[in-house]
Amino acid sequence: MLETIHLYHTNDLHSHFENWPTIVQFINKRREIHVQNHEQMFLLDIGDHADRFHPITEATNGKANVELLNMLQYDAVTIGNNEGITFSHDDLDSLYEKAEFPIIVSNLYTELGERPEWAVPYQILTLNNGIKVALLGVTVYYEKFYALLGWKVKDPFQSILETVQQVKEQADIIVLLSHLGISDDEIIAREFPDIDIIIGGHTHHVLQRGKKIDDTLVAGAGKYGQYVGHISLTVDSEQKELVNCKASITSMMEQDEGCSETEVWLKQMLLKSEEKLSEVVGVLKDDLTLDWFKDSPFPLYLARALRQWCHGEVSMINSGILLEPLSKGPVTKKDLHRICPHPINPCKVELKGDVLKEVIIQAREERMEHLELKGLGFRGKVMGRMVFDGIDVKTERLADGKEHVTEIIVLGEPINLDRVYAVATVDMFTLGPLYPEISHSEKKLFYMPELLRDLLAWKIGENPAGM
Numbered sequence: 001m002l003e004t005i006h007l008y009h010t011n012d013l014h015s016h017f018e019n020w021p022t023i024v025q026f027i028n029k030r031r032e033i034h035v036q037n038h039e040q041m042f043l044l045d046i047g048d049h050a051d052r053f054h055p056i057t058e059a060t061n062g063k064a065n066v067e068l069l070n071m072l073q074y075d076a077v078t079i080g081n082n083e084g085i086t087f088s089h090d091d092l093d094s095l096y097e098k099a100e101f102p103i104i105v106s107n108l109y110t111e112l113g114e115r116p117e118w119a120v121p122y123q124i125l126t127l128n129n130g131i132k133v134a135l136l137g138v139t140v141y142y143e144k145f146y147a148l149l150g151w152k153v154k155d156p157f158q159s160i161l162e163t164v165q166q167v168k169e170q171a172d173i174i175v176l177l178s179h180l181g182i183s184d185d186e187i188i189a190r191e192f193p194d195i196d197i198i199i200g201g202h203t204h205h206v207l208q209r210g211k212k213i214d215d216t217l218v219a220g221a222g223k224y225g226q227y228v229g230h231i232s233l234t235v236d237s238e239q240k241e242l243v244n245c246k247a248s249i250t251s252m253m254e255q256d257e258g259c260s261e262t263e264v265w266l267k268q269m270l271l272k273s274e275e276k277l278s279e280v281v282g283v284l285k286d287d288l289t290l291d292w293f294k295d296s297p298f299p300l301y302l303a304r305a306l307r308q309w310c311h312g313e314v315s316m317i318n319s320g321i322l323l324e325p326l327s328k329g330p331v332t333k334k335d336l337h338r339i340c341p342h343p344i345n346p347c348k349v350e351l352k353g354d355v356l357k358e359v360i361i362q363a364r365e366e367r368m369e370h371l372e373l374k375g376l377g378f379r380g381k382v383m384g385r386m387v388f389d390g391i392d393v394k395t396e397r398l399a400d401g402k403e404h405v406t407e408i409i410v411l412g413e414p415i416n417l418d419r420v421y422a423v424a425t426v427d428m429f430t431l432g433p434l435y436p437e438i439s440h441s442e443k444k445l446f447y448m449p450e451l452l453r454d455l456l457a458w459k460i461g462e463n464p465a466g467m
Contacts, residue, residue, distance in 0.1 A: 001238055003129055004039055006030075007175070007231040011046035011201030012223040014082065015054035015065065017266050019225030021258025024072055026228055026250065028259065040127055045069060046201035047080025047139060047179035050095075052087075052451070053341040053379045055334070056266070059273035061091045063098070070100045071262075076123055078105050078137030078177040080201060085142055086343035088449040089150040093118070104137030104177060107159035109152040121163050124171055129237035134171035136163050136195075139179045140202055148448040156180055160192060168194045172240045173233070175199065182220060189213035196242055197231060210247025219247040227251055277334035282460035290325040292384035293369055298322050299387040302452065305459035307389045310348040310447060312424030314391050314410060316363070320373070320384030321426070321452065331460050336453040344377040344452055345427045350443040353410075353417040359437050360386070360393060361405050376428040383434075426452065 008027060013020070027043060034041045049069065050062035057065055062083065069077060077099075083092060096103050096118040106121035115121070125133045138156035146153040160176070167174060174195045178185050181203035189198055190213060197217045204223035210231070211218045221229035227249040234244040288298035299319040307315035324339045351359065362368060363386035371383040392409040408415040425438070427446055432439040 001129075001236070002243060003235055003237050005127060005131075005133075005233040005235060006034055006039060006041035007044060007197070007199070007233065008041060009044045009046060009199045009219065009221060009229040009231070010049070010225065011179075011199070011221055011229075012048040012080065012204050013045075013065075013225045014048055014051035014223065015057045016051075016224035017054065017056065017068075019252050020068060020266065021260070021262040022252040022255045023225050023228055024259040024262045025257060026252065026255055027072055030230075042075040042125065043073065044135070044177060044199060045074055045077040046177050046199055047078050048082040048201060049077070049080070050087075051082050052343050055273045055277060055337060056269050058337050058341075059276040060269075062087060062095050064269055064273075066096060066099050068262075070098070071265075074101045075125075076102050076104050076135050076137075076177070078179055079103065079108070079139050080179040081140050081142055081145075082343060084108070084139055084151070084153075085145040085149060085448070086451075091449075092149075092151075102135075104135055105139050106136060106163045107138050107141070107154040107156045108146070109154065111150050111152060113152065121159075122167050124167065127235075129235070131173065131235055131237060131240050132171045133173045133175060134167040135175050135177060136160065136167070137177040137179075140181070144444075145446065145448065148446055156184070157188070157191075160188060160195075164192060164194050173197075173235070173242050178202075181205075182218075185218050185220075186211075186213055189216035189218055192216075197233075197245060199229065199231070206249065207247065208249060217245050217247055221249050225252055274334055277332065277337060279333050280330045281333060281336065281457040283330050284326060284328045284460060287328050288326040290319065290322055292319045292382060294385060295387060296385075298325055299385070300389065301459065302456060303387050303389040305455045306346055306424040306426075309450075309455050309458070310346050310424035310445070311422075312348050312390075313422045315389045315424035316359075316386055316391070317426060318363075318383045318386050320380045320382045321378075323380055331457075333453075333457070336456050340451075340453040340456060342377050342379045342452065345450060346424065346447045346452065346455060347427045347430060348422055348424050348445045348447075349430065349438055349441040350420050351423050351438065351441055353415050353419045353421065355437045355441075356410075356421055356423065357408060357415055357417065359435055360388075360391070360408055362435065364393060364395065364403065364405055366402060373434075376431050376434070378428055 050065040123135045175197045182205040185200040200220040205220040206222040207220045221227040290298040394407040395403040
């Protein structure tokens with residue numbers, strides 16, 4: 001006898017709660033329909049539901065996100081890098097205290113090599129017809145970042161291999177919740193034929209009807225709750241096997257309405273969160289003005305804080321990291337979160353003088369200053385002017401109408417191309433695409449769990465005069 005089972009999935013919401021009431025309305029309607037049709041459905045999240053850019057997530061350490069997942073009756077989730085490495089060890093360890101669903105992540109361990117109490121390597125669902133579905137989960141392999149927070153993350157491919165061996169004799173269908181990205185998902189589909197379905201996230205890929213690779217269906221539903229994914233599984237209840245599966249996505253932007261109760265809850269939670277973030281961290285005696293495309297006081301202030309915090313010889317920070325100027329007077333956590341919402345950490349890298357020179361020249365290109373950046377933890381609009389502390393960059397507008405770097409002074413002397421400098425900056429510059437020269441540095445020291453706004457709070461408390 002053939003029956004249909006329904007899997008609905010979300011991924012990479014990144015606390016974009018503006019779409020959540022619509023998701024709630026959509027899922028509740030679909031749940032009613034499947035109940036009427038005597039069909040089973042399951043609801044899954046593939047990670048990065050929580051993002052500290054939003055005041056609600058920031059103020060509640062992500063626990064409001066878990067409450068939302070509870071209210072919509074999720075059946076299982078895995079974690080993304082935003083849950084895993086933007087919260088402190090203790091905050092992640094307590095994030096799911098009140099979760100009413102399993103958190104499936106097989107490749108995360110404590111420093112002692114034990115599995116966290118709140119995580120399971122897999123979950124086996126027994127359907128009404130007796131068919132068993134194994135849910136597996138893995139998260140992205142950011143080994144160094146997890147280690148700095150007191151966690152061990154294992155190679156997800158090795159973890160999948162071990163977990164598949166554990167479940168393949170117990171389960172009729174295997175579904176992987178993968179916060180690894182589309183490239184890894186495609187490799188897994190080819191290398192692990194026992195996995196029937198891979199539901200993915202991390203790279204925000206949109207697969208309108210999924211992608212069939214050999215006998216495995218790969219699915220993904222974009223980002224920010226813009227889509228909800230749906231996979232229909234046709235199963236033979238007598239033979240206990242998967243006959244067919246189809247993937248689709250539904251745009252939440254095209255839905256007529258959202259859940260009014262959820263909208264009210266979010267508004268109330270936002271008020272509570274803003275009240276909690278109203279704590280004063282210090283009092284500025286002077287305005288910190290901001291210009292994204294010229295040297296200005298506020299980015300320089302942050303550059304000095306970076307240099308101090310990381311014990312760097314020099315520092316560099318892009319002006320676009322700050323979204324608004326900061327006025328003199330009391331400064332609250334809410335103010336700092338508003339102007340610096342990024343889950344970006346300070347770091348220190350060692351760069352040889354000739355490499356540092358190339359980075360500075362590239363940073364001062366008009367193309368780079370006006371780059372509209374998305375990803376790498378950045379939650380702003382444009383890169384903006386690179387500002388330095390300990391480095392003086394002299395430029396001249398030449399016949400081509402562009403500013404060109406003519407001289408670089410480091411620590412009061414012309415840059416020494418053979419000397420190695422300890423440069424305090426931000427972790428997003430070490431991730432590759434923006435400045436490959438920085439990403440290739442052999443010595444990088446990351447400071448976690450502090451975010452840039454934590455450095456600003458520290459600096460303002462220490463030096464309220466502004467400069």
